[in-house]
Amino acid sequence: MNPIDTSGVLDEALQRLHASGPERLGRLTNHAPMVAEALVAHGRQAAVHRWLDRYEDRLEDFPAPVAPVTDADWATALGDPRRVADWIAYFGRSLSAQDWRSLLATWWPRLLPGLYGGSTHTVIRTGHAVRALLDHGESEPRLTELAHALGYWAARHHPLSGITWLPGATDAGEALEAVPPIPVREGGFPTRLALVGRLPVWSGEVTDPGTARQRLAELVRATTHRYATHGHGEATMLVHAATAPNAVLRSLPALPPALWAPSLHAAWRASAAVTAMYAPSQPVAPVPPGRVSAEDVLERALTHGDEHVIKLTDTALDVGDEQALAAALRAVELSTPLS
Template identity: 70%
Template sequence: MEITGILDEALERLHRSGPERLGRLTNHAPMAVEALAAHGQAGAVHRWLDRYARKLEEFPSRVEPVTAADWRSALGDPGRAADWIGYFERELAERPWREVLTGWWPRLLPGMYGGSTHPVIRVGHAVRTLLFAGTTEPRLTELAHGLGYWAARHRPVAVAAALPGVGSAAAALDAVPLIAVQDGGFPARLDRVGALPVWAAEVAEPGDAYGRLADLVRAATHRYATHGHGEETMLVHAATAPNAVLRILPALPHTLWPSSLRAAWTASAAVTAMYAPAVSVPYVPPGAVTPEEVFERALSHGDEHVIKLTDTALDVGDERALAAALRAMELSAPLG
């Protein structure tokens, strides 16, 4: 991981912006610049940000401080995003970041489906940098922004019916029934998810949970290569949301790993139900390309979801994952 002062500069630049724009669309820049830095492209961070700048909005106004006494009333209120970010900035200034993350993880995990799963993805990028590149003030502030966004967009999901379980992660995703009407935004579609296969409910051992989650990330990434045309942007999250959880697990006590797996499975399966096409396309091998070349192509393409899926594909690290990244570039419009 090539992390330099450039990433910290970019994060400071971005922390003047809010976590969303147009009242509902996520600011992806903090996640994308972290991915660029993590894959040796720190030198391109500010140039990419200049291209993305038109999608940034000013930091939202504060309403009133969130406190330890009244946080429950503010949970899931997007109008309190600034208040939540301020709360976590104070918490992280007073206590070690792993302690704050561990304390809030069981509270936030049931609501990881708000904001189209982007809040947990942002936290995953922040935690990766803290784990592998060390602590700086901008990196702690980035974790505060991610956790605060998550708390503001906190949205649980209740799946009414559990379908019979299946073996592998790939088979489980194939068994997900599609919602009957695939239109509308993420919240409306999520309300229509009525049944999902049981896949991770029986997992109790932390090591098993980690392995199953890694299998899920691999299967969802591979599946994009043949199913991404269902919705080229939203289906990215079937892979990037569970991968965010996988990146966060090493910072959490092992006792929290099984519940994290179950929440990640629900997220990936729900996105699949909401956006996957009924018919796949044939798999196209990526050809003779290296992971570094694929990431350079993603940077040139510029789309934030392409960059993030490619980042996850490189974590998976095999041929089918690279094919998925190239498929995302083919399907998605480049960043203007």
């Protein structure tokens, strides 16, 4: 478990951010709550507000509500981004009436098929919110953050269907190598996602919760390692091949074990789809990070400042080995620094 945030910086940051919406310009995700949580998780509380000051001009006001989401009509509002304020309010009301783990267990299987919405940032933000609650306990800002994350996920709910399953591999890394690229490598995330039609099978036979958790950790390790050699395909978007399954992995301790295997299968589909959409035609040779510590890598990511770099570094530190650190440094090299 990560150190308890006795300074209250995380709650202060979340309170500061909850006046902002989950997106800007109608399509770009607000990463600030996720970065704040990641920095606190790794003991960098002192850097949180300084980073938020750098990011602040990317925030937009919280959107206006349309109509309340209710238990009776929620299905009609699922996947409607105009209803994001309504969804956040719905989850806020729900969390005031029931335990957050119970709410998560109810909504996780409803939302899991649509984790592609918001370029997978919906499930990633949820994973950060869940880790904050697991590591630091309940508080009003942390519960509100979960409401914002789940509301964003519900509003941007976007399933992937029509997949033809190809022969795969036993090893996660080999299965990623077997992913065929989409035929057209242009356009944004929704355009490319619509072209994903063939993916290899991996771990589809897994039903045991313990095995599912092990395989999910294997997937996070493989996708993080792969960034070191394939991240140049698209420096920002390929981050999500690792951070989306890691968000799922972080959420497992708060979920009933019966949901772990379905979570593995959804995480694989997401990682494989992102790989199909953005992987380069050829890898590069991995560059060992040399004599560098995890703390040094985190400092380089923080100095660089890009939100995706920090979040990939957060996942790389979870993996914790040399190639994962090399992946984080590769993200620093490939990405544009936060101005």
